[in-house]
Amino acid sequence: MSWGRQSPLRGSGLVAALARRVRRLFSELAAREGLTKLKIMDFCGTHEWTVTHYGLRSLVPEGLELVAGPGCPVCVTPSRYVEEAIRLALDGVVVYTYGDTYRLPAVRPVRGVRSLAEARAAGGDVRLVYSLLEAARDAARHGRTSVFLGIGFETAAPGYARLLLGGKLPRNLLFMSLVKLTPPAMFYSLEVLREKPTDAPVMGVIAPGHVSTIVGARAWVPVAEHFEIPVVVAGFEPADVMAAIALILERLLRGERGVVVEYARAVRWEGSPEAQRLMYKAFRVVDDAWRGIGFLPKSGLRLRDRLARYDAFAELGVREVTPSSWRADNPPGCRCAEVVLGKARPTDCPHFMRDCTPSRPYGPCMVSSEGTCAIWARFGGGGLASELARRLGLA
Numbered sequence: 001m002s003w004g005r006q007s008p009l010r011g012s013g014l015v016a017a018l019a020r021r022v023r024r025l026f027s028e029l030a031a032r033e034g035l036t037k038l039k040i041m042d043f044c045g046t047h048e049w050t051v052t053h054y055g056l057r058s059l060v061p062e063g064l065e066l067v068a069g070p071g072c073p074v075c076v077t078p079s080r081y082v083e084e085a086i087r088l089a090l091d092g093v094v095v096y097t098y099g100d101t102y103r104l105p106a107v108r109p110v111r112g113v114r115s116l117a118e119a120r121a122a123g124g125d126v127r128l129v130y131s132l133l134e135a136a137r138d139a140a141r142h143g144r145t146s147v148f149l150g151i152g153f154e155t156a157a158p159g160y161a162r163l164l165l166g167g168k169l170p171r172n173l174l175f176m177s178l179v180k181l182t183p184p185a186m187f188y189s190l191e192v193l194r195e196k197p198t199d200a201p202v203m204g205v206i207a208p209g210h211v212s213t214i215v216g217a218r219a220w221v222p223v224a225e226h227f228e229i230p231v232v233v234a235g236f237e238p239a240d241v242m243a244a245i246a247l248i249l250e251r252l253l254r255g256e257r258g259v260v261v262e263y264a265r266a267v268r269w270e271g272s273p274e275a276q277r278l279m280y281k282a283f284r285v286v287d288d289a290w291r292g293i294g295f296l297p298k299s300g301l302r303l304r305d306r307l308a309r310y311d312a313f314a315e316l317g318v319r320e321v322t323p324s325s326w327r328a329d330n331p332p333g334c335r336c337a338e339v340v341l342g343k344a345r346p347t348d349c350p351h352f353m354r355d356c357t358p359s360r361p362y363g364p365c366m367v368s369s370e371g372t373c374a375i376w377a378r379f380g381g382g383g384l385a386s387e388l389a390r391r392l393g394l395a
């Protein structure tokens with residue numbers, strides 16, 4: 001994914017045809033069910049990027065709202081772990097991190113420092129890397145005590161596991177596992193929206209394509225069954241997302257629920273058994289804290305005992321967040337917790353594009369290229385969207 005110039009819309013004729021189909025299906029459904037409004041949740045930050053970047057909201061009927069879910073791992077990493085990483089950097093540990101986590105604001109400053117970027121400015125050795133392998137090679141060269149911040153979802157975990165299990169890390173590099181599992185978060189978001197409904201029900205989910213290559217489409221069956229909604233595993237082209245919306249509406253019209261794979265060119269029903277085997281050989285499942293949200297059962301991964309020598313929590317005294325120590329950890333007024341649960345839009349937040357911008361993020365959803373607020377800040381608004389609808393003859 002790139003923040004660069006707007007990418008050309010591939011398959012615009014197909015997208016336009018799918019958009020017309022979506023409008024027709026929605027009209028039929030609305031008339032039959034007496035609905036004026038319904039919501040479809042896209043879970044993955046990359047889907048939200050596609051929806052917003054290409055202005056797909058302008059192509060669907062007014063009563064069909066596309067809402068974003070908690071599909072950005074940086075946005076949901078608790079502030080406490082950022083604070084722990086800052087402390088380590090200020091105490092002389094080399095900290096390896098991805099670029100977005102580097103700017104992630106902590107809610108409680110550590111010795112006056114609020115982010116890893118500030119920790120580096122204050123003299124800490126914070127290094128930006130693209131991968132754990134890059135960190136391992138660098139750490140092997142200098143030999144100083146180091147830590148890698150292992151943020152990500154199921155897509156990141158097998159790669160981490162392969163290196164850790166293969167003994168590819170130098171002894172001086174420790175791993176802070178902050179990996180999160182997505183099905184529990186999707187389940188929780190939908191539960192919250194069902195218990196405290198907003199203006200319209202969520203009647204379908206576009207499930208994350210990348211994660212599904214690992215966990216398989218079958219991982220979403222409990223969601224579809226429990227909430228009795230269609231779940232469509234989709235790819236990331238605009239046509240994929242529009243096709244997923246059409247599939248959800250078709251299933252609602254036919255009274256069918258369950259899981260459908262639109263992204264069949266990449267996703268298998270069972271996912272990748274080899275990746276799953278690696279992941280669960282290296283990691284154990286724990287109840288985990290999600291920033292702004294709280295503890296979700298069985299939603300995180302920590303290293304197994306066989307990899308204890310790499311575990312930053314034990315080896316560097318990193319403090320775990322526990323249910324009793326967890327505190328709401330977004331800055332005052334930031335509505336990120338509601339944004340990631342699909343309960344609020346970025347534009348509902350009083351800080352949006354005032355004192356919270358991509359260049360000066362105040363809350364966590366404004367940092368990463370997968371954060372909903374950052375995506376809306378860069379591509380949201382009516383400009384691109386209206387232009388796209390006009391070009392496709394739909395405005």
Ligand code: SF4
Pocket residue numbers: 333334335336339346349350351352353356362363364365366373
């Ligand atoms: S605009 Fe900034 S402060 Fe507001 S919800 Fe988004 S990240 Fe939080």
